[in-house]
Amino acid sequence: MFYEKYLKMREKNNSVLIVGLDSDTNKFNSKFSKDAIGIFEFNKYIIEQTNEYVCGYKPNIAFYEKHGYKGIQALEKTVEYIKKYTELPIIIDAKRGDIGNTAAAYAEAFFKYLKVDSITINPYMGMETINPYIELENSHVFVLGLTSNKGAKDFELENDLYLKVIKNVNEYNKKFKDKIGIVVGATNDEHIEKITKNSGNMVYLIPGIGAQGGSIEKLFKGLNGYKNIVINSSRGIIFSEDPKKSAKELKENLNKARGL
Template sequence: MFIKKYRKARDKNTSILVVGLDSDPEKIKGFKSVMEFNEHIVKETADLVCGYKINIAFYEKSGWRGYKALEETIELIKNETDLPIILDAKRGDIGNTARAYAKAYFDKLGVDSVTVNPYMGRDAIIPFLEKGHAFVLLLTSNESIGDVELHVYHKVLELAKELEKSYPERIGIVVGATRKEYIGKISNASGGLSWLIPGIGAQGGNPEVLRELKGKDIVVNVSRAIIFAENVRKKAEEFRELLARQYFD
């Protein structure tokens, strides 16, 4: 179960850092394949993180070869570590289609959590909760949240809390670190929901927002700033310490 694996890794590694394997083949240099690159990242960071987040888009764009690299990367993490895997797929569709996605990701790929778009309501979320853990998009770190998210995020939060009663420790929310002015309010209203926080690193989010989330189950994703760094391990150590000072101290 995602939460149990996360808590074990968090406490063992004193880390709330999740490394995002946004392994864009066009940006990888010095490695023969995406799989070789990912193997290097995992080897350098496994004792510094509480999990990995894999953005499916960077694998799907390469067709079957990319999907093969995705499968191999997941197997690598499962075989070499006890760390949870979040698949960043942002799926959101009607019930029967959502069930097909959930079966593909949890039963076939064997990931621990999936990001889900809640726009279509509970029908798009429950199939994932029946098989594992899901992070629903609440208030993300992109610039255009004012188009839709900003107007409905409070409704999504209430829905997530309602679903958490039936699926305890199986649902969380995605809130960007760049949304500092909303984090305190959301934190106070979020109850026992887990949090996935992107936006620290390349997107410039302030890690001080984590002080308002002490005691909650949170994972902070950093992708490009670590995996494309000249010294991957050193950069991961820096982010782990930076986040730990805000959350654990």
């Protein structure tokens, strides 16, 4: 169960950092081949370098789908590897969203076949589309609330759609006992206070610091002591010269901001 696993590893590694395995072969250095085999070798290396500084991993499935079925095989091997050598929870960043019978098929893909701990999903099509995931045993989802990209202003921020989503999702989370979290972009820090008032104790998955320009200082000001957070960094760690050092440093900076 994601929530317990997260709490345990947050404590054990004293970290709210999650590393995004957005393993884009275009950005690989010459040590790794730019194909599905290279992806798995790259991920192994990143996991070995970073696992003691994080509370989980988040592969974004787009970078695997790009390589067709062999890419999906690399993802499957990566998931297996993380589960075998660590106790860290795995969130697949998939942003899936579809109606009943289709959502049920996605839920099977991620929780019965791939057996990960959580996935991200998109709420556009309504609350019923969340059910097929959370009705499964050992499942958990992060629902997109307010994302970190500029486009968030087009529909999410318009008429406070994000807040309506978060309020609805929070009711579901109470009913389904901590099986839901929400995505809260670090770049939209001025809205975070409103979110903390409407989200109970749901875990926030927070992208947007680093490459996307979100500031740690402003983010934590917005969070104002809210503790159930997972802060994602992808490119800033996995493509840095020294992923181990980058993960350690970011973990420490985040802990400072947490007042630890």
